[in-house]
Amino acid sequence: MVLAPFDYARPETIDAAADALADGRGQVLAGGQSLVAAMNLGRQSPVRLVDINQIPELTEVTYAADRIIIGATVRLAELRESPRLLREAPLLYAALRHVAHVQIRTRATLGGNLSQADPCSELPAVMVALGATATLRSQQGERDVAMADYIVGPYRTSGDQTELLTRVTVPLPSGAAAGFYEIARKAKDWPVIGAGAQVRVNADGFIDDAWVGACGLAGRPRKLIEVEQALRGKPADADALRSAASVATGAEEYPGARAGARYRERVLPVVVERALVTAVETTREQEHVA
Ligand SMILES: Cc1cc2nc3c(=O)[nH]c(=O)nc-3n(C[C@H](O)[C@H](O)[C@H](O)COP(=O)(O)OP(=O)(O)OC[C@H]3O[C@@H](n4cnc5c(N)ncnc54)[C@H](O)[C@@H]3O)c2cc1C
Structure with missing residues (x-):
């Protein structure tokens, strides 16, 4: 496909980039890994590319x-x-x-x-x-x-x-370790669904705080507040992690989803649990090294 013609600006300061975008007809070009592919496929035809790589x-x-x-x-x-x-x-x-x-x-x-x-x-x-x-x-x-x-x-x-x-x-929460788990059709491809978790375990082996998020679940990323709440104050053991992961919910249909919402809702607790287990195991490894 032949690209539609476009103007090209390469500002060297943030102010100059803001000027180049000011009329609302420019589009930012960063690494180009998504945008240029979309242009090649004719899905996007910016009037002006504002290349921000020289700032x-x-x-x-x-x-x-x-x-x-x-x-x-x-x-x-x-x-x-x-x-x-x-x-x-x-x-x-x-x-x-x-x-x-x-x-x-x-x-x-x-x-x-x-x-x-x-x-x-x-x-x-x-x-x-x-x-x-x-x-x-x-x-x-x-x-x-x-x-x-x-x-x-x-x-x-x-x-x-x-x-x-x-x-x-x-x-950057201090003293916390993390894990990320995802299900993807191919290695290094976008996931069907994924979850990341960071937990802070205190000296008595209880979870002080937790940060948990999921991708692929809905049309935008989600913080899994229900899981975070279920983890706080619980022992960092397998039963508590599984129980907290089991309350994760919220799969929705959205354009371009790589699997149906029913499937994603069903696997979500497993994905969250695996991220949590990795986070807690990493905490233990760090204690061991220290
Ligand atoms: C084969 C392949 C596999 C991939 N696998 C994954 C994956 O597993 N996980 C994943 O997360 N991603 C994946 N990606 C996506 C890749 O990470 C994105 O293409 C890339 O992150 C987009 O960043 P970019 O700098 O190239 O942005 P660009 O392509 O330059 O821009 C992307 C969009 O963001 C806008 N934009 C860029 N920078 C700014 C800014 N500073 N301010 C405002 N708007 C801006 C652009 O205008 C455009 O609309 C994959 C891509 C490919 C080609």
Whole structure:
């Protein structure tokens, strides 16, 4: 297929990117792993591509005591190869291990992955579980949006065409280990359904706190609050994990789902339980090493 003609802008600052998007006729180009494929298939025909790959500020990763701030064009491969991320953001890291192939991750960006808003993507699920925030910028200024309000439906965000996602702030719960489990038709493919869990187990072996999210369940990622509540104060043993996972619910039909809602609802407790078991086993391994 021959691509429809389009204009191309390559701003070198966030302000210049906001200017290039201001008339609402531009579309952000990040890693291009989804957008260029959609253009090749004739599914998207942007009037103007605004290539944000030359903006140094968007490539920064900053760690603070209780959070990490990740620029929109940080590549998934860079995050995946970071020992510090594994140590300090274990749930994010656990999810990243399942995202696509190395070739895709080398180009794909965090901002692109989240803005693509694929219901099956792993990272949005752990972002909403952890309570991450998206920072959006336009000529009108900057605003922060909870990730749960940024990703609003299959392939839809609440950002408008004049806005650029500039960075993501992810809270980092201390002293917690994580696991991610998914069912996919092929290795490294998008999952049919997946769940990520981070748990903090106290010295007496009880769960102090938990963060659990699912992808593929509905048209947008879901924080499984019912599971988190069922875990708090319980012993970190197999029975309690299974019992908490059994309350997970919420499968819905949505366009492009890789399996029916009935199947996804049925396997959801198993997927959540396996993520929880990995998180608790990892906690024990860490105690053993310490
Ligand atoms: C073979 C294959 C397998 C894959 N497997 C998985 C998988 O298992 N799990 C998974 O999660 N993903 C998977 N992906 C998707 C891949 O991770 C996404 O294509 C990628 O994350 C999109 O990021 P990008 O930087 O390439 O974005 P682009 O393709 O450049 O952009 C995607 C969309 O987001 C918008 N956008 C990008 N950046 C911004 C921004 N900063 N602000 C506002 N809007 C923005 C663009 O305008 C476009 O609409 C796979 C892709 C392929 C091709």
